[in-house]
Amino acid sequence: MAGKKVRVAGALSVVAASVASVAMLGAVCVVPASALSATTAPTNAAASPAHTAATTTVTAPTSAATPATATSVFRTQPAADSSDTALESADAMPENPHAALPDKVSAEIADDATVVSEQYAITGDGELKDIESGETVTDPKIVGTESTQPDPLAKTDGESFIPVSAADVKEKVAANGGDAEAGAGDAAPSSYGRVANETTSATAARAIPAAFENNEYGAYWGSYNGTPAFFESNGNLFVQQAKGVVDVSEWQGTIDWQAAKNDGVEGAIIRLSYGWGNGFDAQARRNINECKRLGIPFGVYVFSYAENTSDGASEGADVVNLLRQAGVAPGDLSYPVFYDLERWSYTGHVSPTSPAVYEGMVNAWYGQLQAAGYTNLSVYSYTSYLNTALNSASIHARTRWVAQYGARMQYTDWSTNDRGWQYTSSGRINGITGSVDLNAFGYNTPTSRYREVLIDGKWYYIDATTGKKSTGWQWLSSNGGKWVYYDSTDGHMLYGEQKIDGKWYYLDLGTGARRTGWAYLKGDVNKWAYYDQDGVMLYGEQKISGKWYYLNPVSGTRMTGWVILPDGRNVYYSPYMMYGEQKINGAWYYLDPVTGARKTGWQRLSSNGGKIVYYGSDGKMVYGEQTIDGKQYYLVPGTGARFVGWRRVVTTRDHRGDKWVYYGSDGAMLHGEGKVSGYWYFFDDGTSKSNGRVTYGWKNLGSKIVYYSWPEGKMRYGEQKINGAW
Numbered sequence: 001m002a003g004k005k006v007r008v009a010g011a012l013s014v015v016a017a018s019v020a021s022v023a024m025l026g027a028v029c030v031v032p033a034s035a036l037s038a039t040t041a042p043t044n045a046a047a048s049p050a051h052t053a054a055t056t057t058v059t060a061p062t063s064a065a066t067p068a069t070a071t072s073v074f075r076t077q078p079a080a081d082s083s084d085t086a087l088e089s090a091d092a093m094p095e096n097p098h099a100a101l102p103d104k105v106s107a108e109i110a111d112d113a114t115v116v117s118e119q120y121a122i123t124g125d126g127e128l129k130d131i132e133s134g135e136t137v138t139d140p141k142i143v144g145t146e147s148t149q150p151d152p153l154a155k156t157d158g159e160s161f162i163p164v165s166a167a168d169v170k171e172k173v174a175a176n177g178g179d180a181e182a183g184a185g186d187a188a189p190s191s192y193g194r195v196a197n198e199t200t201s202a203t204a205a206r207a208i209p210a211a212f213e214n215n216e217y218g219a220y221w222g223s224y225n226g227t228p229a230f231f232e233s234n235g236n237l238f239v240q241q242a243k244g245v246v247d248v249s250e251w252q253g254t255i256d257w258q259a260a261k262n263d264g265v266e267g268a269i270i271r272l273s274y275g276w277g278n279g280f281d282a283q284a285r286r287n288i289n290e291c292k293r294l295g296i297p298f299g300v301y302v303f304s305y306a307e308n309t310s311d312g313a314s315e316g317a318d319v320v321n322l323l324r325q326a327g328v329a330p331g332d333l334s335y336p337v338f339y340d341l342e343r344w345s346y347t348g349h350v351s352p353t354s355p356a357v358y359e360g361m362v363n364a365w366y367g368q369l370q371a372a373g374y375t376n377l378s379v380y381s382y383t384s385y386l387n388t389a390l391n392s393a394s395i396h397a398r399t400r401w402v403a404q405y406g407a408r409m410q411y412t413d414w415s416t417n418d419r420g421w422q423y424t425s426s427g428r429i430n431g432i433t434g435s436v437d438l439n440a441f442g443y444n445t446p447t448s449r450y451r452e453v454l455i456d457g458k459w460y461y462i463d464a465t466t467g468k469k470s471t472g473w474q475w476l477s478s479n480g481g482k483w484v485y486y487d488s489t490d491g492h493m494l495y496g497e498q499k500i501d502g503k504w505y506y507l508d509l510g511t512g513a514r515r516t517g518w519a520y521l522k523g524d525v526n527k528w529a530y531y532d533q534d535g536v537m538l539y540g541e542q543k544i545s546g547k548w549y550y551l552n553p554v555s556g557t558r559m560t561g562w563v564i565l566p567d568g569r570n571v572y573y574s575p576y577m578m579y580g581e582q583k584i585n586g587a588w589y590y591l592d593p594v595t596g597a598r599k600t601g602w603q604r605l606s607s608n609g610g611k612i613v614y615y616g617s618d619g620k621m622v623y624g625e626q627t628i629d630g631k632q633y634y635l636v637p638g639t640g641a642r643f644v645g646w647r648r649v650v651t652t653r654d655h656r657g658d659k660w661v662y663y664g665s666d667g668a669m670l671h672g673e674g675k676v677s678g679y680w681y682f683f684d685d686g687t688s689k690s691n692g693r694v695t696y697g698w699k700n701l702g703s704k705i706v707y708y709s710w711p712e713g714k715m716r717y718g719e720q721k722i723n724g725a726w
Helices: 166-175 257-262 284-294 309-325 355-371
Strands: 096-100 104-106 120-122 128-130 179-182 220-224 227-231 237-248 268-274 298-303 337-340 377-382 399-403 418-427 436-443 450-455 458-463 472-476 482-486 496-500 503-507 517-521 527-531 540-544 547-551 561-564 570-573 580-584 587-591 601-605 611-615 624-628 631-635 645-649 659-663 672-676 679-683 697-700 705-708
Touching: 096 418, 104 166, 166 179, 220 237, 227 436, 237 418, 257 284, 268 284, 268 309, 284 298, 298 309, 309 337, 309 355, 337 355, 355 377, 399 436, 458 482, 482 503, 503 527, 527 547, 547 570, 570 587, 587 611, 611 631, 659 679, 679 705
Parallel strands: 104 179, 237 268, 268 298, 298 337, 337 377, 377 399, 399 418
Antiparallel strands: 120 128, 220 227, 227 237, 237 436, 418 436, 450 458, 472 482, 496 503, 517 527, 540 547, 561 570, 580 587, 601 611, 624 631, 645 659, 672 679, 697 705
């Protein structure tokens, strides 16, 4: 079952999978193939699936892909050891990696009891007892009354939990230093959920993906035969043409189904009710209506409280009545109506243990639904129960969904090609509060019941059995495999630019294939645009194949030339972002080597043997004589290098007005007294053309009168013959 909250954090290691199954379902989400690589993910780096939109399957190539790294949008986690116990935490319940192990187990809990939550165990005579105190539970919200069936998820506060034997729990408690046979006087503070912050090396290395994640034991998403697939941790294929599915109930609260769909959910199994005579799950009708509105394939499940054939018939009749009230016709169900068979606790009643009794119940339940026209039916349970109380060939033939939290699917008696694995209870999906069960549904071998059909010049995807036209995203094997979209109104294939669920896609004009990567759109737009691995048009700054591009925030058009980004950077695209020295439209610019931002002011460059240059407020390199921050500089024409040293400035054609000036080590022209190479000079500090000119002859410096020689302009000392006089 999809849970409302998790007591033991995801940091906990994984638990042994001897039972390897989960009690109840929540809802089911599908993973799109477009985001998956063409090969399976390796067992030491399990990849999660990308979002899938297809609701049907098609024949895939016969050659299986060799395991290799999957390039999913979802992050990966290490598969580690293929053994279920390899990642086991000492503080987690067996089979339940997110449920805390108690400190002690009361002696009142016999070895043959079944632990059904962190806090409770069911005895052989059907009583529900507190694990640590051994006290019988009487709260009607948890165990009901003799005439009122309780919500089966109440005893776990809406969380999923795989029932395990009390003997296994005791063994682990003892191994963990706890008391496996505690007496009434051994009272100690309850410690449910106490190890939420403990981590192990395996889980600390695990990255939690955005949506459909791998499970805690290393079972992982990848691809097979060019379609999404789910694998056991050792690389064995569970299903191909796989879809990620979530199962939900009222314990998930009010779900934002649009957000969930946007996050990759493309299938849901919705709790309709439990037992019989209890009415709808509080969110059932809304969940059904939202899935219909948004085109999310769905099925339903009902938890059984039946004790015999008569009860099974009552539950079946109740399901028919609820389905009709909810407006669910047989053709609305993409997934089956599931009969959820598990060990339960209910005051004054005892859960069946005989496969023969269960077989009679299932037959009666099936009979009621089939008589009403509902033929897409199945059984759901967990591995250990299927191997004991449900160990019937007839029941196994109807079982298409199994809960198992482990590295491998240990239930092997599948009689149908289609199947589902509820592989974790700790999924996180946008739009769903708290944790939710994640499932992988698909086929053991490729299958196709749909056909591409050309009618009046338009392509449709039609169910060969029912004649129903598919709508929405579909994965086809034609043209080497492709994602296409069929109009939600009449089912015809769409082409060109299409806005679907608020996002823009480009569907090939000839094949309808959803494009990814760069695409040139002709016609009225004439633009380059980029579509991600899910085919969604990207906008704004995007790093593609190691280079930065800017895609118009409104139209997605690839921008070229100068662009001012939202953070204020002025950058240049040609068509990708340019860096360093760049000649653009005849002018030199310097673009930051890291950010691409257009630089202004002084910059030190490595070109021309190394130089210091200046870029104006428009970013262009400047040349010649320049006054910058009140100082005069000379920037060499051609290179822009800041000049240092003596320079003869030509001011007239006959050179009579030429002058010598000097630029110091910082490149600034000297004025007034200045010492150069050990000699004193005086440089004119006026504002006329003589500005900076070397002065010759007598000069009154205020405190002294000095003489500068011709033609060097050096200050003279000692006896000097000047103009014929000493």
